[in-house]
Amino acid sequence: MKKVYVGIIADLVHAGHIKILKEAAKYGEVTVGLFTLKACGELNDIPYLDYNKRKEVLENLSMIKNIIPQDSASYKDNLLKIQPDFVIHGDDWQFGYQKKYRTEVLELLRQWNGKLIEVPYSHDINEIKVKENIKKLGITSTARQSRLKKLLKAKKVLKILEVHNALSGLIVENASEVLEDGEIVTFDGMWSSSLTDSTSKGKPDIEAVDTTARLTTINEIFEVTTKPLIYDADTGGKPEHFEFTVKTLERVGVSAVIIEDKTGLKKNSLFGTEVEQTQDTIENFCYKIRSGKKVQITDDFMIIARIESLILDKGMEDALKRAFAYIDAGADGIMIHSRKKDPTEIINFVKGFREKDKNTPIVVVPTSFNTVTIDEFSEMGVNVVIYANHMLRAAYPGMMKVAKSILKHKRSLEAEPDCMSIKAILELIPGTK
Numbered sequence: 355m356k357k358v359y360v361g362i363i364a365d366l367v368h369a370g371h372i373k374i375l376k377e378a379a380k381y382g383e384v385t386v387g388l389f390t391l392k393a394c395g396e397l398n399d400i401p402y403l404d405y406n407k408r409k410e411v412l413e414n415l416s417m418i419k420n421i422i423p424q425d426s427a428s429y430k431d432n433l434l435k436i437q438p439d440f441v442i443h444g445d446d447w448q449f450g451y452q453k454k455y456r457t458e459v460l461e462l463l464r465q466w467n468g469k470l471i472e473v474p475y476s477h478d479i480n481e482i483k484v485k486e487n488i489k490k491l492g493i494t495s496t497a498r499q500s501r502l503k504k505l506l507k508a509k510k511v512l513k514i515l516e517v518h519n520a521l522s523g524l525i526v527e528n529a530s531e532v533l534e535d536g537e538i539v540t541f542d543g544m545w546s547s548s549l550t551d552s553t554s555k556g557k558p559d560i561e562a563v564d565t566t567a568r569l570t571t572i573n574e575i576f577e578v579t580t581k582p583l584i585y586d587a588d589t590g591g592k593p594e595h596f597e598f599t600v601k602t603l604e605r606v607g608v609s610a611v612i613i614e615d616k617t618g619l620k621k622n623s624l625f626g627t628e629v630e631q632t633q634d635t636i637e638n639f640c641y642k643i644r645s646g647k648k649v650q651i652t653d654d655f656m657i658i659a660r661i662e663s664l665i666l667d668k669g670m671e672d673a674l675k676r677a678f679a680y681i682d683a684g685a686d687g688i689m690i691h692s693r694k695k696d697p698t699e700i701i702n703f704v705k706g707f708r709e710k711d712k713n714t715p716i717v718v719v720p721t722s723f724n725t726v727t728i729d730e731f732s733e734m735g736v737n738v739v740i741y742a743n744h745m746l747r748a749a750y751p752g753m754m755k756v757a758k759s760i761l762k763h764k765r766s767l768e769a770e771p772d773c774m775s776i777k778a779i780l781e782l783i784p785g786t787k
């Protein structure tokens with residue numbers, strides 16, 4: 355009996371999968387390499403169903419003899435183990451990002467005279483289309499909430515962008531870029547920034563916009579998006595108040611809350627020592643973290659502790675000491691902040707932290723140290739990179755420029771090149787017509 359290998363994600367099994375598996379069974383005994391969460395993450399395709407659920411479906415298909423995990427988007431490990439006579443795949447990987455995996459498969463098969471059989475891609479039904487349609491239906495709060503932890507398991511580093519209203523939420527939801535090697539990159543989730551939510555409401559970033567008002571923004575964003583959201587809860591308030599915030603955020607489907615270890619009147623961290631700011635004691639802040647963890651209902655929600663020691667010139671030793679204390683108190687992740695342009699102190703923190711703790715997620719907000727790329731952060735051992743204010747900072751100058759132009763020219767003609775066309779805005783939101 356000839357050996358046949360098929361690597362698949364099989365999140366939502368449809369006629370296209372059946373076609374490939376039927377074709378595979380014609381050539382011999384079929385082993386399916388079922389993509390693990392890590393392998394899916396490498397293709398930026400995070401499945402709705404976990405590995406065992408997907409396996410359960412495939413186990414009931416008569417065309418399949420064995421199912422084994424494929425732990426990387428590369429087929430190398432499994433192919434070397436099995437040395438199949440045939441590999442079956444849709445012909446869609448001849449172009450774009452997956453081409454490199456195809457080339458590797460062809461090189462490997464050559465070693466034992468194996469053959470690659472390519473089945474024409476099902477353009478009428480395929481996983482991308484099915485997932486796009488599901489996305490249009492929206493998402494439940496529990497599914498959205500659990501997505502952040504899933505993404506953290508699947509990918510080495512997550513890209514998060516700031517949102518302050520539904521329209522900026524739609525940008526995070528839909529923005530994508532095709533890189534030179536064909537990889538399609540998108541944002542993994544949203545950041546509800548205290549700075550930009552307050553600013554867009556015309557208020558200072560001093561916890562003056564209360565949780566109810568912040569939640570109104572989030573509800574509007576959640577109406578039109580499906581990606582997970584990390585909430586900037588400033589200091590978290592008093593521990594007794596923070597308990598209510600955690601419950602509320604969890605109920606609406608927020609995935610994580612970040613609280614910073616400051617106390618008293620909070621000012622934005624990027625002011626640094628220009629303004630009076632007080633750091634909380636380790637004991638008090640640990641108590642606040644514990645209070646939040648105590649009332650949390652699901653396993654999926656995360657409380658991330660933000661350390662302000664570098665912002666307040668308290669030194670690296672203090673920052674690291676606090677990080678380990680906060681994790682002991684139950685924090686699910688650490689955000690380390692810095693207002694320096696030079697990333698050295700961030701690099702040193704991550705190094706020092708990773709020497710003792712290999713797994714706890716580290717979050718950074720590179721507003722000041724903006725020369726560092728996502729890939730460099732990933733290499734360092736950072737797990738979440740938040741671009742914390744860029745949507746609002748981009749919008750305001752554009753609006754101000756147009757306002758001034760109308761005043762100056764006493765008409766809007768001259769401002770037109772700085773505005774999107776009426777046609778474009780009418781068609782921006784689907785269903786407008």
Ligand code: SPV
Binds near residue numbers: 547549623719721743
């Ligand atoms: C925010 O976006 O509100 C933050 C990040 O807390 S920072 O502005 O850098 O403090």
Ligand code: MG
Binds near residue numbers: 549586588
């Ligand atoms: Mg903030």
